[in-house]
Amino acid sequence: MADPTSNGTPSFSEPALRLKLGLAEMLKGGVIMDVMSVEQAVVAEKAGASAVMALERVPAIIRAEGGVSRMANPKLIKQIMATVSIPVMAKCRIGHFAEAQILQEIGVDYIDESEVLTPADEEHHVDKHAFTTPFVCGARNLGEALRRIAEGAAMIRTKGEAGTGDVIHAVKHMRQIVKEMRQLTVMREEELFAAAKNHQAPYELVRIVARAGKLPVPNFSAGGIATPADASLMMQLGAEAVFVGSGIFMKGGATPLDLTVTAEREEAESRAQAIVTATTHFDDPKVLAEVSEQMTGAMKGLAVGAIEEKDLLQTRGW
Amino acid sequence: MIIGVLALQGDFDAHRRRLEELVAEVVLVRKADQFDGIDGLVIPGGESSTFLKLLGPGTLQKLSDFVHSKPTFGTCAGAIMLAKEVENPHQPGLNAIDMTIRRNAYGRQIDSTIVEAASALGEEPLEMVFIRAPRIEKVGPGVEVLAKRDDYPVLVRKGSVMAATFHPELSADKRVHAEFLKLVRNGSRR
Numbered sequence: 001m002a003d004p005t006s007n008g009t010p011s012f013s014e015p016a017l018r019l020k021l022g023l024a025e026m027l028k029g030g031v032i033m034d035v036m037s038v039e040q041a042v043v044a045e046k047a048g049a050s051a052v053m054a055l056e057r058v059p060a061i062i063r064a065e066g067g068v069s070r071m072a073n074p075k076l077i078k079q080i081m082a083t084v085s086i087p088v089m090a091k092c093r094i095g096h097f098a099e100a101q102i103l104q105e106i107g108v109d110y111i112d113e114s115e116v117l118t119p120a121d122e123e124h125h126v127d128k129h130a131f132t133t134p135f136v137c138g139a140r141n142l143g144e145a146l147r148r149i150a151e152g153a154a155m156i157r158t159k160g161e162a163g164t165g166d167v168i169h170a171v172k173h174m175r176q177i178v179k180e181m182r183q184l185t186v187m188r189e190e191e192l193f194a195a196a197k198n199h200q201a202p203y204e205l206v207r208i209v210a211r212a213g214k215l216p217v218p219n220f221s222a223g224g225i226a227t228p229a230d231a232s233l234m235m236q237l238g239a240e241a242v243f244v245g246s247g248i249f250m251k252g253g254a255t256p257l258d259l260t261v262t263a264e265r266e267e268a269e270s271r272a273q274a275i276v277t278a279t280t281h282f283d284d285p286k287v288l289a290e291v292s293e294q295m296t297g298a299m300k301g302l303a304v305g306a307i308e309e310k311d312l313l314q315t316r317g318w
Numbered sequence: 319m320i321i322g323v324l325a326l327q328g329d330f331d332a333h334r335r336r337l338e339e340l341v342a343e344v345v346l347v348r349k350a351d352q353f354d355g356i357d358g359l360v361i362p363g364g365e366s367s368t369f370l371k372l373l374g375p376g377t378l379q380k381l382s383d384f385v386h387s388k389p390t391f392g393t394c395a396g397a398i399m400l401a402k403e404v405e406n407p408h409q410p411g412l413n414a415i416d417m418t419i420r421r422n423a424y425g426r427q428i429d430s431t432i433v434e435a436a437s438a439l440g441e442e443p444l445e446m447v448f449i450r451a452p453r454i455e456k457v458g459p460g461v462e463v464l465a466k467r468d469d470y471p472v473l474v475r476k477g478s479v480m481a482a483t484f485h486p487e488l489s490a491d492k493r494v495h496a497e498f499l500k501l502v503r504n505g506s507r508r
Binding site for chain 2: 023050107108133276
């Protein structure tokens, strides 16, 4: 097999990477929902989710309970894969390539090397070129996004601040990445070398972004999206799809909605459907008003400003 | 000649780019009233279960009327939408092409693959990108098979409706979309 990084940057014409990017293309315009059970996965699929992210604890619970967060039990992931027809993603810890190997072995469709789980390596991320299964990684700025792409990520998502229901840092990170890309497009050739140094990113990738005005992989949004208006906001700011973590199935704190109770099940369904519709019709305020009205409840949430620096999830990853 | 691309979810933007390369005027279709202004429609790849949910009964009827009267091309999830019968799991099909299609029949993402094969579109082999692809299990009388993979049809045509289980919008080869635009030109002359 040809070395995909032989010139210091991923070869976007190489078949393995094209297939990874291909699935990311298919997920555009959609909502990827965190699910902790088969029942939640079914609600997500019926509501129109374009994929589900299988995990044992959504970020809101991780935040409330603490402890070490790891890859979900493969048995749970396999049960979800056997139940829904849409793609199933799962998370591995940053740098934990053995968890990633397990996720690839059981056949998950996308691996999220995620700051939401407890990192397994203080310096290195997973070499994602070594996998057939595509990876998505979080980023707060362009340099971080390009470092992940250099490592083989086939999709970038803003980190935001997961598990809060507060969209402020998803906005901050998307604005940052879009602004930094726009700046590259007006630079002179020699300035791009300095820009690569400043972004701590490979020059070749910086040049690709400067030419195209966008990332060479799809750019999605995550981390605090909880309402149809949040989804619309992120899409209008340049996201090509959204991840909704705790926003669909959480009540408040560490308590999920109880799907065996009709009213709570309907609340989860109404949130999921409203956010799916809002993501498609993100630029149509009339539709957004209708779906916002139909939605019953939203997660209570936690303002990012009230979280101590050391408790932020977004600072994980390097 | 205006081509609509159904833009509820999926790789509609890849289709838009390809159609614009072929100098077609493209509109992204998200609402029922937009079907009235277009001469042909592309239903992209994505998740067919998501499309069905987002269409809702009203827009689904409008889409159904369109595909039974005007040129339409579906890729992957779009091909699933156009089928008569859908399996794994069963879901409603628009019955624009008499075929039975099976979702995710080749497996999961790790089984996604790029193959080259002969086609009715000329001597050069056609590159075909399969992503979690469905498989056309059988076709009815009058359905033309334009390309195959392992004896299963992957590019079919019935009247002015075309379907591909692969993604020509993700290859450099423009022949499949050009073939569809021919159908639209013929259709608008009728």
